[in-house]
Amino acid sequence: MLKYIIKRTLWMIPTLIGVLIILFSLTYLMPGDPASVMLGPRATPELVAELNSRLHLDRSMPVRLGYYLVGVLEGDLGISVWSGHKVSSLIAEALPHTVLLAVSSLGIAAFIGILLGAFAAIRRDSPVGGIVTIVSLLGVAMPDFVAALLLMLVFCIHIPLLPALGAGTEGGPVNMATHLILPATALGIGWVGYLSRLMRESMMDVLDSDYIRTARAFAVPKSSIVYRYALKNAVIPSISVIGLGVGKLLGGAVFVEIIFSRPGLGKLIVDAVYARDFPVVQGGILVATVLFVLANLIADISYAFVDPRIQYE
Amino acid sequence: MSEPLLEVSNLTLDYNLGTRKMRALDKVSFSLDKGEVLGVAGESGCGKSTLGLAIIRLLPRVAEISRGEVIFEGTDLLKLSEEQMDRKIRGQKITMIFQNPQNALNPVFKIETQMVDILRVQNKYKNPGTQKRRRDFRQEAIERLKITGIADAEARISNYPFEFSGGMKQRVMIGMALSSGTSLLLADEATTALDVTIEAQINRLITDLASQYGTSILYISHNLGVLSDVADYIMIMYAGRVFEMGRTDDVFGNPRHPYSAALLESLPGHQAKGNRLLSIPGFVPPLDRLPAGCSFHPRCRFAEEMCRQQAPPLIEVSKGHWSACLLDQKRGRQKWQWI
Amino acid sequence: METQIRNQFETGTKTAPVSLKRKWPDKLRVIFSAVVKVKGALWGGIFVSMMILCAIGAQWISPGDPNAQDIVHRFADPSLKHLLGTDYLGRDILSRIIYGCRIAVLVAFGAVTISSIIGVLLGVAAGYNEGKKIDYLIIWLFDIVRSFPQIILALAIVAVLGPSLFNVVVALAFTAFPFYGRVARAQTLSVKESDYVKAGEAMGLERRKIILRHITPNILAPVIVCLGMDMATMIIWESGLSFLGLGVRPPTASWGIMLRNGYKYIQTSAWMILWPAVAIAIAMIAFSLFSEGLRIALDPKERER
Numbered sequence: 001m002l003k004y005i006i007k008r009t010l011w012m013i014p015t016l017i018g019v020l021i022i023l024f025s026l027t028y029l030m031p032g033d034p035a036s037v038m039l040g041p042r043a044t045p046e047l048v049a050e051l052n053s054r055l056h057l058d059r060s061m062p063v064r065l066g067y068y069l070v071g072v073l074e075g076d077l078g079i080s081v082w083s084g085h086k087v088s089s090l091i092a093e094a095l096p097h098t099v100l101l102a103v104s105s106l107g108i109a110a111f112i113g114i115l116l117g118a119f120a121a122i123r124r125d126s127p128v129g130g131i132v133t134i135v136s137l138l139g140v141a142m143p144d145f146v147a148a149l150l151l152m153l154v155f156c157i158h159i160p161l162l163p164a165l166g167a168g169t170e171g172g173p174v175n176m177a178t179h180l181i182l183p184a185t186a187l188g189i190g191w192v193g194y195l196s197r198l199m200r201e202s203m204m205d206v207l208d209s210d211y212i213r214t215a216r217a218f219a220v221p222k223s224s225i226v227y228r229y230a231l232k233n234a235v236i237p238s239i240s241v242i243g244l245g246v247g248k249l250l251g252g253a254v255f256v257e258i259i260f261s262r263p264g265l266g267k268l269i270v271d272a273v274y275a276r277d278f279p280v281v282q283g284g285i286l287v288a289t290v291l292f293v294l295a296n297l298i299a300d301i302s303y304a305f306v307d308p309r310i311q312y313e
Numbered sequence: 314m315s316e317p318l319l320e321v322s323n324l325t326l327d328y329n330l331g332t333r334k335m336r337a338l339d340k341v342s343f344s345l346d347k348g349e350v351l352g353v354a355g356e357s358g359c360g361k362s363t364l365g366l367a368i369i370r371l372l373p374r375v376a377e378i379s380r381g382e383v384i385f386e387g388t389d390l391l392k393l394s395e396e397q398m399d400r401k402i403r404g405q406k407i408t409m410i411f412q413n414p415q416n417a418l419n420p421v422f423k424i425e426t427q428m429v430d431i432l433r434v435q436n437k438y439k440n441p442g443t444q445k446r447r448r449d450f451r452q453e454a455i456e457r458l459k460i461t462g463i464a465d466a467e468a469r470i471s472n473y474p475f476e477f478s479g480g481m482k483q484r485v486m487i488g489m490a491l492s493s494g495t496s497l498l499l500a501d502e503a504t505t506a507l508d509v510t511i512e513a514q515i516n517r518l519i520t521d522l523a524s525q526y527g528t529s530i531l532y533i534s535h536n537l538g539v540l541s542d543v544a545d546y547i548m549i550m551y552a553g554r555v556f557e558m559g560r561t562d563d564v565f566g567n568p569r570h571p572y573s574a575a576l577l578e579s580l581p582g583h584q585a586k587g588n589r590l591l592s593i594p595g596f597v598p599p600l601d602r603l604p605a606g607c608s609f610h611p612r613c614r615f616a617e618e619m620c621r622q623q624a625p626p627l628i629e630v631s632k633g634h635w636s637a638c639l640l641d642q643k644r645g646r647q648k649w650q651w652i
Numbered sequence: 653m654e655t656q657i658r659n660q661f662e663t664g665t666k667t668a669p670v671s672l673k674r675k676w677p678d679k680l681r682v683i684f685s686a687v688v689k690v691k692g693a694l695w696g697g698i699f700v701s702m703m704i705l706c707a708i709g710a711q712w713i714s715p716g717d718p719n720a721q722d723i724v725h726r727f728a729d730p731s732l733k734h735l736l737g738t739d740y741l742g743r744d745i746l747s748r749i750i751y752g753c754r755i756a757v758l759v760a761f762g763a764v765t766i767s768s769i770i771g772v773l774l775g776v777a778a779g780y781n782e783g784k785k786i787d788y789l790i791i792w793l794f795d796i797v798r799s800f801p802q803i804i805l806a807l808a809i810v811a812v813l814g815p816s817l818f819n820v821v822v823a824l825a826f827t828a829f830p831f832y833g834r835v836a837r838a839q840t841l842s843v844k845e846s847d848y849v850k851a852g853e854a855m856g857l858e859r860r861k862i863i864l865r866h867i868t869p870n871i872l873a874p875v876i877v878c879l880g881m882d883m884a885t886m887i888i889w890e891s892g893l894s895f896l897g898l899g900v901r902p903p904t905a906s907w908g909i910m911l912r913n914g915y916k917y918i919q920t921s922a923w924m925i926l927w928p929a930v931a932i933a934i935a936m937i938a939f940s941l942f943s944e945g946l947r948i949a950l951d952p953k954e955r956e957r
Contacts, residue, residue: 011795018796026812140940141933143888145895149911149918149925157919210416216371217411218404218431218489219438232421251803255892259915269804270896273811285800285808293799307421308473 004304012293019289023282024068027057038081038276051081077283082275087283090268095287098264101256102249105184106242109191114238116192117199121207121234122226132196139193144252148186148259155182165261183256187249195238203234236307243299247292316387317344318529319368319497324381326367326553328600335600337363337376339553342627345546347496350520350530352544352561354537354576358597360553361533365499368531369409370398386496400438404431408490412502414482418474424485425470428454431489439494457488461518480511484518491522498523501533516543537580541565549573552598552608555627559634567646569636571613574649591651607639614651615640693945699938706750707757718747718905727921737923740913745923748905749931755906756935759817760886763824764879770825771832772875778833779840791837794830802827803889810898820899824886835878839871846870880943884936891932907931 035043035051051057056067071078077087116135120128142150206212207230215225254266261267265288272280326338337360345351353361366372368383370390383390390402411417419427429450436445451470458466461484474482483503490498500519504512520543523530534540540547541561548558549572557570568574578591595612598604604611610620617640625637631646641647706713715735722742730737736745778790797805809823843849893899894908895915902909907928914924 014792015795015799018792019799022796022800026808137937140884141936142929143892143932143936145892146911146929146932149915150929153918153922153925158922210411210413211419213371214411214417214486215419215427215430216403217369217409219399219402219434220404220430221399221434224430229419229422233419236421247801250801254803254807255895258896269807273807273898281808281811285804288804289800292801309420309475 005301008297008300012297016290016293019286019293020069020072021065023286024065026282027278038278040276054079072286077286078279080272080277080280082272082277082280087279090280091265091283091287094263094265094268097262098250098253098257098266101180101183101187101253101262101264102246104180105187106191106245106249108184109188110195110238110242113192113195114199114235117196117201118203118226118231118234120196120200121203124204129200132193132200135189136193136197139190142189144187144190145255145259147189148183148256151182151186152259179260179262183260183262186256186259187252190252191245195241198241199234199238202237203230206230206234209233232306236303239299239303239306243296243303246295246299250288250292318347318349318386319345319531320382320384321364321368322382322384324364324367324378324383326363326372326376326378326381328373329375329377333601336603337553337600338367338381340627341381341550341553341555343548343555343558345497345529345531347529348524348527350523350532350543350545352540352547353531353533353550354535354540354547355550356535356597358552358600359550361535361550362501363553364550365409365501365531365533368497369403369407369499370395371409404489405435405438405494407497407499408495409499409501410483410486410490410503413506414479414486415506417486418482420474422473423470424472424474424477425451425454428457428470428485428489435492435494454488457492458485460522461485461488462514463488479507480515483507483515487515487519487522491519491526491528493526495526495528498528498530499533500530502535503532504539505534505536512539519543537565537576538582549576552603553600554608555635555637556609557634557636558627563631563634567634568649569630569634569641569646570638571615571640571649571651572609573636575651578651589652593651607637615649619643693941693948696938696941696943696945699934700942703753703757703935703938706753708754710751710754714747714750716744716747718743718751719903720744720747727917727923729923736927737921739910739924740917740921745910745927748910749907749927751905752907752910752928752931753935755817755900755904756887756890759821759824759890759900760883762821763828763886764882766821766825767828767882768832768875768879771829772836772871774829775833775836776840776871779837780844782841782844790833794833797827798830798834800827803892806889806893807896807898810893815893815898815901817900817904820890820893823893824889828882828886831882832875832878835874836871839874843870877943877947880939880946884939884943887932887935887939891928 035048035057039047039051056064059067075088077091079085080087080090083090116128116132120126120132207226212225212230215229220229250266253264254270256262257264257267258270265284269281269284269288272278272284321344322342324338324341325336328335328337341360341364343351353364355361363372363376367376367378368385368390370393378391381391385402385407390398393402418424429447432450432453433445436443436450455466455470458470463469463481463484469477477485487503498519503519504515507515516539519530522528530543532540532544544561546559547561547564549556549564549570551572557564557568557573564573565577568577575591575593579593581590593612598608598611604621606619606621606623607613607616607625610616613620619639623639625639625642627635627637628642629635630641636642720743722738724742725734725738726740726742728734728738728742734744734746736749739745739748774790774793778787781787805827806820806823809826810819813819813823890899890906891908891911894906895912896908897912899908900906910928911925914921914928917924
């Protein structure tokens with residue numbers, strides 16, 4: 001088990017190095033002179049020269065790469081061109097909001113989706129199956145930002161029920177929760193649909209399998225069969241999907257944060273893109289990517305816990 | 314020794330697939346005494362697996378039993394509720410092992426866990442009210458593994474199924490299925506998926522343990538060679554009907570039904586060297602469109618007009634030897650030589 | 653759903669051997685009849701065809717000019733003149749939706765074509781040379797690009813290159829090619845062990861011929877299914893990027909831009925948001941059902957049903 005964890009973690013390293021190289025080379029893609037682009041209308045020759053030397057833009061590529069890598073390893077992601085703050089502190093401020101959003105939406109969606117799907121498989125004739133199909137179709141039809149817009153339209157404008165903007169940090173946990181409902185739902189809808197459908201198919205497959213037949217032949221109690229034997233096998237595809245889904249979630253979070261004006265990593269990156277604040281963009285993407293990679297790692301490892309065959313592949 | 318252990322009468326079963334209705338078992342009748350081994354032979358799709366599943370009542374939802382009785386130790390199993398089947402029959406009096414040991418065990422749980430679960434259930438119903446500890450169950454599981462010949466059982470019980478070979482997994486199943494309380498073992502192609510060398514060992518294991526515990530076996534297999542080894546009696550099925558039934562020596566030495574004769578003639582051993590092997594022309598009819606009369610007549614070399622018109626009943630043509638061929642019944646002992 | 657299918661295909665599925673020699677009309681007929689059998693796929697196919705029609709013939713189908721402004725009648729509710737109402741500049745929403753369809757289809761087809769070709773080529777090269785340096789190198793490349801949350805990478809690329817239709821296609825293609833690559837590689841791995849490939853090698857066929865004639869046609873089935881699913885995703889992302897202002901440039905009508913405008917005026921007009929949302933929803937469902945049908949059609953196990 002440990003060997004598997006170590007092996008997987010080690011493979012992360014060359015991958016992350018590649019990520020850093022790509023992020024680094026993004027500056028070369030910019031048409032025109034990076035410093036002028038970043039400064040925008042404020043660009044005077046002196047400021048441009050100053051930015052050039054501060055960001056080492058006037059040095060050769062290996063040197064720049066060196067500065068960049070060393071900086072990253074030390075935790076220094078640069079300084080925001082626009083606000084002058086350290087990129088790392090900007091990110092540290094924004095990140096918890098995004099994490100809260102992601103965890104709450106994914107957590108609730110996973111919980112509801114898995115239970116719904118399992119239930120639909122066990123009671124094949126109940127209307128739950130129909131509900132699952134409808135919800136999953138809804139999830140397919142509406143990507144996060146469309147769902148967010150529609151939710152805002154209905155629940156904030158037409159029926160002024162829930163707050164539209166901000167995270168509600170000033171008002172304490174309850175206020176924060178009301179501000180969280182719509183964004184989390186927008187992000188989560190797709191997931192509930194997908195997971196419940198996945199879970200239902202997986203559970204139906206498992207319930208038809210030979211080893212469940214063996215358990216029934218030996219009169220193992222139905223509850224044990226369903227909640228232990230079948231469930232553990234049936235969640236396997238869902239877990240691997242959830243791991244991959246964190247990436248999609250981070251992407252979706254970008255839109256939801258913009259639409260609901262919530263502070264967070266996504267909004268930080270997009271605002272920085274608008275402002276041509278390249279260090280923030282670079283740093284933000286790096287952090288988002290690292291989170292994504294970590295999430296995948298955790299998902300893979302928990303997958304190995306659930307399905308012991310994986311370690312030996 | 315008067316009452317047979319298992320007596321099946323006129324068991325008729327259909328699979329309802331919406332537009333089609335497949336008759337998987339048609340008036341199947343036989344009996345089995347204590348300690349006997351009855352082999353059920355036939356090509357794929359003849360209904361032998363369905364027969365086993367019907368006895369232990371593990372059929373899929375689409376299966377419908379339209380008539381018949383399955384009297385086991387005096388009780389008609391078909392009339393019992395699911396709960397009663399679980400409580401008294403399954404896993405204790407009647408056990409079943411299946412064809413593909415690779416998939417028979419849950420891949421994400423250890424062998425120990427699965428065995429302990431089963432032992433716990435067995436104990437709950439056999440000795441209700443006793444409180445055994447997990448340790449005791451574990452010990453018992455290890456004992457069972459040892460009995461079935463698994464080396465180093467103490468350590469291996471903590472393995473996962475994918476760490477066991479096919480033969481070993483089947484031994485685990487046998488260890489669970491055969492114990493002192495088992496009256497009837499349903500073995501559905503138990504060794505078909507195993508290597509030939511392992512096959513012999515496993516069959517020996519099954520028959521030894523069964524005779525030790527006094528367990529009867531319904532041994533389902535398409536492999537006549539294996540059946541000639543292990544079975545006392547043999548029953549030959551075709552498209553859901555019983556064609557011939559009797560002591561193994563009688564049926565193999567003197568097959569009264571052309572189909573049985575054909576099966577035997579297609580075995581390599583039964584032909585002298587240099588002769589052609591028989592391959593029965595045509596193919597097994599789909600179960601929703603069986604031919605009128607004798608279901609075998611389109612393929613039968615010896616078929617006559619009456620075979621097309623009347624479905625042959627299963628009649629005792631000589632002591633303990635039953636056959637369902639009109640020609641045999643009307644004309645007496647024949648030698649059905651196909652080639 | 654796409655990740656589920658990709659997961660399934662990333663371990664390699666068995667597909668029936670396909671020889672390039674079989675005539676194309678014959679194969680199309682098989683696919684067509686199978687797709688028709690699955691009713692959902694049939695409807696999906698119908699709507700997809702409608703979308704393609706809109707894309708090609710927008711100028712003939714659309715009732716009006718998508719850019720024609722009519723300030724006097726802005727924010728109009730649906731009427732006979734403007735079936736879906738007007739937006740904040742008085743432009744006819746229906747026309748904009750139809751032209752937006754063209755953008756969606758263009759971007760989707762373009763990005764999917766580029767990324768699938770690159771991905772398949774790399775994937776087959778990697779799979780055929782399994783275990784050698786080039787295989788590891790290509791896998792490394794795939795893993796790096798896959799490490800980025802897709803939309804964020806696309807965002808960054810467009811941000812750096814500047815928003816335009818072409819750049820959106822390039823950015824989306826770049827984020828998607830590893831998926832095709834992994835699927836192609838997995839399929840190549842399972843196919844290259846098949847008997848017909850071994851027979852070819854035993855007869856001394858050159859590597860290149862083996863790859864082209866025998867391997868490539870047989871790995872295409874899961875790739876084609878991914879194509880279908882991916883188009884749906886690409887449509888969403890184009891809309892998303894345009895919504896952020898990082899996609900197609902106004903005044904070009906794209907569903908994403910329409911949503912962006914609708915968001916600005918969310919308190920005034922519900923139609924500006926509703927109709928693009930419906931359009932996106934229909935497009936998504938159509939492509940999903942269609943590719944699901946395609947998957948069933950191409951899976952030899954299910955074809956028997």
